[in-house]
Amino acid sequence: MIRKRNSENRGLPDRWRYTHKAYYYQVPPGREAQWDGRKTFRLGKTLPEAYKTWAARLDNQIGVRTIGDLLDRYALEVVPTKAVSTHEQQAIWIRQLRKVFGCMALTSMKPVLVYRYVDQRSKKKTEIITDEKTGKERKKITGGPTTALREKELLSHAFTKAVAWGYIDQHPFKGELELEGAGHRDRYIEDWEVVEVLAMASRRKKGSVLAIQAYIRIKLMTGMARSDLLRLEQGKHIKDDGIHVQRHKTAESSGKRTVYKWTPELRAAYQMALFVRPALSSFLFCNRFGEGYINEEDGKASGWDSMWQRFMARVLAETKVSESFTEHDLRAKCASDAKTLEHARALLAHADARTTEAIYRRRPEEVTPLKGIA
Structure with a gap:
């Protein structure tokens, strides 16, 4: 055996x-x-x-x-x-x-x-x-x-x-299969849901609830991916002209860099994130030991995941929000609320707008009906 x-x-x-x-x-x-x-x-x-x-x-x-x-x-x-x-x-x-x-x-x-x-x-x-x-x-x-x-x-x-590598001359099934995809997620977070979540009371002056609320504010304005947002550090990314980010996911491929310029709302969310940190740290989001949440050895953020799950449980129990949402849904809301597809693509730092359109633009399309016949 x-x-x-x-x-x-x-x-x-x-x-x-x-x-x-x-x-x-x-x-x-x-x-x-x-x-x-x-x-x-x-x-x-x-x-x-x-x-x-x-x-x-x-x-x-x-x-x-x-x-x-x-x-x-x-x-x-x-x-x-x-x-x-x-x-x-x-x-x-x-x-x-x-x-x-x-x-x-x-x-x-x-x-x-x-x-x-x-x-x-x-x-x-x-x-x-x-x-x-x-x-x-x-x-x-x-x-x-x-x-x-x-x-x-x-x-x-x-x-x-x-x-x-030269082991075979032709791919045995590429282009030969017609399989139905699992389908893209279509959860769109309504504005009133965001208001409910950001208004949820914290039990402490500092800590996880306020940190996640500051995180949500920044994410809705920038559309930054979790891996980039949780890696933000003073001096390295936070500069006088804005927040400088090179997407971690594509750093070795496209190497694309983005500068999210300061606006009064973005700066206010940034200041809030600084104030509610449980410890002094170079990281904008850190644990009580001042350490960043991303484990660079395995790429996971277990501590943050646990915080997010507890936060979402409180949202469903204490607010009018009845359906949970993910961090990808927040990223999708940012892309959906952008006025143009190109603006949405730039916010999410996508190389191809088709990805933005197919997966992240989720707001229902509004159509004006034709005039009826009198």
Whole structure:
């Protein structure tokens, strides 16, 4: 019977494990000489560092014959180039794809197999997971339409790389599939809902409620993404002429920079954010220790997520707002309320206005009826 991996190791490549605050590789028997004679080789403290070390050791020469081999190289070379916050999720998707297609030859992939995979993975399933440390059981929902499509997209990109790397001459299913998308979210936050949320009383003069209210004010005026807003620092981003931002998500690709010029309303929201901080810090939004909320090692903001969930629970319990909203919904409201599509695109720092139009412009279109016949 195959032993289940510990929760902290699930989604990692085969023979990897996370222990003692670092990633290690369990060297296959007989290959110790290639790994300094060690049976267990330390790869690095962070996931990107571990991938880099592994790539250097293997010298990027992975014999790709099966889809599993292809996914291994994809995990080694492509995943580390993406946002750190996506690494864990992509590792899980790769593990799931490898379970189904891993042993297949690259040339055996057919469109019909992808159709079947998406069909099966689109069905949500409830699994009982037992925590190996505590012995407690919990339910976990796996699969679903969005998960199926994301895994299909990763598999497709892996085959695109297979063509670029010279393993196959043609992508086996690109342009051959007609799958329905999961659909874009269309929640539009009404102005009265914003008023309700910003008027909600705080139990303290400083703290999470007031910090999130200041955050919402800035977000509605600028449309900044969470990863950028939570990284704002005095001097580095806050300057005399405005707030300077280079989108973290596209810093390595487009490198686009935006300056949000000061207005009386934006400056007032900024001053509010400064005043309600629980500690002195270079960060505009910080925890009680003065630390920023983004963990740069994994890209997550767990402390902020918890604050947001508690805040939203209070909103639904204490105001007239009956439907919760997300930070993406706030970003979408900013784009929707901009007078022109180009202004909305510039606020959100999108390279292509089509993304802004398709996903973030959610305000219902107002149409004047024609005159009736007398």
